[in-house]
Amino acid sequence: MVGLLQALVAASEKAAQIARLCRREEPLFQLLVAEKTGTDRNRRFLQDFKTLADVLIQEVIKHDLGKEFPELQGHIHGEESNEFRNGQGETVEVRVCATPGDTAALLRSVLEPEWEAAELLAAAVHQDVVLEDTELAGVVLSIPPTDLAIWIDPIDSTNEYISGREDVTPIDGIAPAGLCSALVLIGAYDRRVGCPVLGVINEPFFRRDTLTHRWQGRYHWGIVYGDTRLCSLSPPLPHPAPCVVLSRAEAAAVRAALGPVCGDRLHFAAGAGYKMLCVILGLADAYVLSEGSTFAWDACAPHAILRALGGGVVALAGALRMRRAGGTGDPPELVYNLPAEGAVGAERWANRGGLVAYAHPQHLETVLAALAAVPEL
Template identity: 50%
Template sequence: MSEILQELLRVSEKAANIARACRQQEALFQLLIEEKKEGERNKKFTVDFKTLADVLVQEVIKQNMENKFPGLEKNIFGEESNEFTNDLGEKITVRLCSTKEETAELLGKVLNGNQLASEALAKVVHQDVVFSDPTLDSTEISIPQDTLGIWVDPIDSTYQYIKGSTDIQPNQGIFPSGLQCVTILIGVYDKQTGVPLMGVINQPFVSQDPNTLRWKGRCYWGLSYMGTNIHSLQPGISKGNSRGTQEDSSSSEVGTSRPFSAIISTSEKESIKAALARVCGNSIFRAAGAGYKSLCVVQGLVDVYIFSEDTTFKWDSCAAHAILRAMGGGMVDLKECLERNPETGLDLPQLLYHMENEGATGVDRWANRGGLIAYRCRKRLEAFLSLLIPNLEPLRTQT
C-alpha cells in the first residue's frame, strides 16, 4: 500500500535527522570523536556510540511504523540488537518512549549519565517530520499488510559515518568515500515469495552549506507490485498514469555501442577486477558502502554494481533491489549468473529475502552468499555478462 511507503519515507527522514544531529550537535559529535581514537577511546564511553546511533535509528523506524500500522513491527528486521549493558552491568533495552523526557532518561542509562548527549538525542528522536511526495500522494495501491516483511540497515557505511570526511572529490559524480557514501536503507518484501516490493534509500549527507555547515540529504524510493512500477527518478508521472514501464530505463541503453561501466568494492577479488578491466576499460569505479554503490546504479551513474564476496546481507540489498525492479532492473546472484547457460533460457537468479541460508549461523543466515550484480536494464546486463563470462574463463583455468 502506498501509505506504508509514504510512512517509510517519513521515518527515513527522521532517521536521517538523527544521523545528521550526531554529527552536528556538539554533545553528540564529541561521542563520535571518541569513536575515531582506535585504542585510545575514553574509558567513560564504554558504549559503542556508533552502534547506539544505529540501534536508535532502527528502533525509531520500527516503533513509528508500529504506531501507524499496528502489527507490522514484528515483521521488521535489521542488523542491530537493541540491548546494551552499561558500566553497572545493567542490561538496557533501547526503545522510543512516549515522551522526550522518558527517552532522555533511558538514553542516560545507556550513556552512563551523559545528560547533554542524552537530551540532545532524545530531542531529535521526538521531533515531528513532514515528508511527502506528489507521485505517491496521487497513487493508490492496496497490498495486504500481513504479507509484508521489512529489512532495515539503519546506517550503512558506518566507518565513513564515523570518519566523517567532507572534502572527498567525486569522480564522474561518484564519491569513493566520505559522508556522501552513508545511506539509510529500508526494503519491503513479500514474506511468501521473497520478492522485493518497495524500497527507500535515504542519503543524509548530499550537500553541505558552506556558511552554516549544515547538511542536506536526498531520498530515493521505488514500488513494484502487480504490474505497477513507480519510482522517484521517473519524470512526469501524472495522476492518471501511475504505471511505469518495466523497460523505462533501458530504451537508450540496450546496445553495446557505448562502453560498460561498473562500481566495485575496494576489496574485490583480483580475478573479477582483471575481467572487468577487459570489459569496462577505465570505466571501473571504487566506492564505500553497499547501499551507496547500489544507489549509483539507481542514479544511472554506472551500468552495474558487482560484488563477488558473501559479505553483503539482505538488509544491504533489499531497498535498492526494490527500486531497481520498479525501474526495469534488478539484483541477481553473481555466482548463479556465472554458472547459468544463457542458451537454455533460464531466468536471471534474482535475490530473494524471505529464507535463511541453510546451515548458516548468526548474521551469515542472511548473507547474499553468491555475491550480487545490481543493474538497471536487463538487456544491457545480458550483454555485459556475455562479455564478462568469457573473460573470466581463462582466469579460472589459471587458478
C-alpha cells in the same frame, strides 16, 4: 500501500535527522562507538562498528512502523541488535519509550554524563515528521501490509559514517569513499515469495547548506507490485559500454575480466547501498560483488527501486551456473525471506555467492558473459 510508503519515507527522514544530529556531537560520537563481535561481525572488515545512531535509528523505525501498522509487528527486521554497552560496561536495551522523558532517561544510562545529548536525541526520536511531497501524496496503490515484511539498514556504510571524510572528490560522479556513502535503507518484501516490493533510500549527507554549513539530505523511493512500477526517479540512460562499480576488496580476477568490457569505466566505492544507488542514479550501469559479504538489509531497498526502474539484482553464483548450463531464462534474483541453511547470526542473511545490480538487461548480459570466463566464480 500509499500510507505505508509515506510511513517508510517519514521513518527514513527521521532516521536521517538522528544520523545528522549524532554527527554534530563529534567528541561524544567518538565515545559512542562499540565494536561488533561474534556472529554480528561482518567478516570483511578487521573492525566493524555499530554506533548508538545505528541502534537507535533501527528501533525508531521499528517503533514508528509497528505503531502505525500493527500487522507488521514481528516482521520488521534489522541489521543491529538493540543492545548497547555503555561506558560503565553495562548492557542497555535501546528502545523507544512512551514519552520523550522516558526515552531521555534510558539514553542517559548510555550517554552519562552527557545529559543534554540524551535530551536532544529523545526529542528527535519523538518528533513528528511532516512530508511536503506532492508526488508522494499522489501515489495510488493498494496492497495489504499483512503480505509484507521489512528490512532495515539504519546506517549503511557505518565505517564511512564513523570516519566522516567530507573532502572526497567524486570520479565521474561516484565518490570513492566518504560520508556521502552513509545511507538509510528501508525495504519491504513479499513475505511469501521474498521478492522486494518497495524501497526507500535516504541520503542524510547529500550536501551542505552554504549558509548554515549543516548537512541536507534527500530520498528516493520505488514500488514494484504486479504490473505496477512507480519511482521517484526516471530510468537512467545506459552508457554505450557498461560502467561498473566495485569494492576495492574485489578479486583481481573479477577486475581483470571486467576491464576489457569497461575500459576506463571501472570505478570503486564504499558501501553496498551506495554502489547500488550509483546504478539507480545512472552513474554506473552495474555493481558487481563476487563474495557473500552483503546482506538482506543492504540489498532489499535498492533492489525494489531498481526493479521499479526496469533493472534488478541477480544472484551472481546462480546466474553463472545457469549460464554455463546453457539456460536461456531470466537469471535468478535475490530473495529476502529465506535464511541460509546452516548459518548462524548475521550470516543467515548473507547474499551468498555474490550479486550483480543492474539498470539495463543488455549490460547485465555483457557483465555475466565476461564473468563466466572467470573459473574461480
